[in-house]
Amino acid sequence: MSSSEPRIRVLPPEAVDRIAAGEVVERPSSVVKELVENSLDAGARSVIIRLEDGGRRRIQVGDDGHGMSPAEIRLALERHATSKIRSIDDLARLRSLGFRGEALPSIAAVSRMEIVSREPSADFAWRVRVEGGRVVADQAAAGPPGTTVTVDDLFFNTPARRKHLRRPATELDRIVDLVHGLALASPGTRFRLEHGSRLLFSTSGSGDVLDAAAAVLGADTAAGLLVGADQRGEPGAPFRRLEVWAGLPSAARAGRQFQFFIVNGRAVRSDRLRAALERPYRRLLPLHRYPVAVVRLEVDPAAVDVNVHPSKQEIRLDREREVADALQALVHRLLARADLAPRVTLSPRAPALGAAGVREAAQVTPLVDGLPGRPQGQGPRQGPAAGGAEAAGPGLVREQAAPYHEAPGEAHGRPRFADLRILGQVDLTYLVAEGPEGLCIIDQHAAHERVVFEQLLGRGPGGPPPRQALAVPLTLELDAAAMERWRRHRHRLPQFGFVTEEFGPRAVMVREVPLLYRRPAGAPELLDLLDALGDAAEPDPEALEADLAQRTTAACRTAVKARDPLTADEARHLLRLLDGCRNPYTCPHGRPTLLVMRLGELERHFKRIM
DSSP states (O other): OOTTSOSOOOOOHHHHHHHHHHHHOSSHHHHHHHHHHHHHHTTOSEEEEEEEGGGTSEEEEEEOSOOOOHHHHHHHTSTTOOSSOSSGGGGGGOOSSOOSSOHHHHHHHTSEEEEEEEOTTOSSEEEEEEETTEEEEEEEEOOOSEEEEEEESTTTTOHHHHHTOOOHHHHHHHHHHHHHHHHHHOTTSEEEEEETTEEEEEOOOOSOHHHHHHHHHOHHHHHTOEEEEEEOOSTTOSOSEEEEEEOOGGGOBSSSTTEEEEETTEEEBOHHHHHHHHGGGTTTSOTTOBOOEEEEEEOOGGGEEOOSSTTSOBOEETTHHHHHHHHHHHHHHHHHTSOOOOBOOOOTTOOOTTSTTOOOOOOEEOOOSSOOOOOTTOOOOOOSOTTSOOBSSSSOBGGGOOOOOOOTTTSTTOOOGGGSEEEEEETTTEEEEEOSSEEEEEEHHHHHHHHHHHHHTTOOTTSSOOEEEEEEEEEEEOOHHHHHHHHHHTTTGGGGTOEEEEOSTTEEEEEEEEEETTEEOOHHHHHHHHHHHOSOSSOOHHHHHHHHHHHOOHHHHHSOOTTOOOOHHHHHHHHHHHHTSSOTTBOTTSOBSEEEEEHHHHHHHTTSOO
């Protein structure tokens, strides 16, 4: 470079356009998002999306919006030209989805793009075709009112970008997930998504979120959504309205693709809102299962910043923590008031008993008020529970037969387990009972594990667990972190059944422990509890429960096991205890305690009704 040439130059327009395209157009789903948002901002009541090769070969978005004049089409292809804002002040009160004015020129810079648009009052449409950012056609055309944008050969002139696209099926999955969110954000618009000759997805545009949810989640899942709202219209409130459609635990999925967060009509991502949604489900779902939900939030436009990322999917809320707390509380209330027992459906293709690969038929044992019958050769019943407590059966301690107390504010309106009529025990593992809906099957181990676990949490049926004084106090040497947690939470430990005192700079003396049915708790349970209480001065009860469920095995070791015979009294007592739990529908690890087979399902299976 000669000394006379400047070191800093202004880039040519084509280079600028391609750099801008790299910020806006990441993959085919980015194109679909920008084009559909433009359609919605144009007042479209119907949006049709057609794809080929996962959007890599073709993306076409057509709408019935207000359309554009020839001059407006040309201007829309200029960078930073937009109809959405007039001044910088408009950025503080945005209501439109698009606003930067970069989408169309950025897409045109890396594809072969055609725009055909017609205003309702115009006699004909106008067509503009652009290849790699260069206009190659600008002429009148035939077309209905509205706008259709066709994008062919995405990244044809940027091979490095095209090479890093995923397989067509992966890119298609991203587009489907995106359109799902857009449809739920705009339930009053009809959506139709086609891939080649296949119809992948469509909505009615009725304006009802449940109708759109049925198209996205499936009719059965949508029918079971728990619906709630929190209205706060007063000045200074963190939001105006919060609406939630929360899925039942039985509808949980292996991923989070069916969680939708919509703020002022825009589908967005928010880690804090996601965490607030999932926290009430922690005690209801096993690991790596996630709830389905639609969350719609209306806030003052001045309280949300949507201009933090080129994708416009990440936002910042002024009072996000307050919004998250309100969301968590609303979801918790919905779940607490619901009957969460999963319903099962008989499959007509289920193999008959005795078919290859099917286990020998389980024995149905009738329950009587004495000892139940047991298969020949079964060993004797277990003796009294550890710790000297008289046993009411395998692990059901007599002193725990406290009167039934409904958890305050938790069980309103849900059916009582104690009202079930017990019919018998299948395979000495499952209790079979008759209820108002039909046939109920209870996993005795999962049910008893839930009872023991809530007792370990200090909130079990009948109140906190009974304590047993140790004849010889237990001395525990703790590491520095555990000792600090003990000092922080020592005043809370008695509510969990542990009475302790300091015994040196790194040691604790344990004088009393909770009695968990078959045996007293010990050092492992105390250490698990300290770890779960964590470093916060005020532990979150939901987080504590979820953490302790993953750490402790005390409830599992102590509870009634599969193959333990129960008397009728023991079974009824177990159901009464289950009624007193705040979450009687799952064990601590998220496995269901109960399945319900509706009477109508049985009648259909036996051809009594069609």
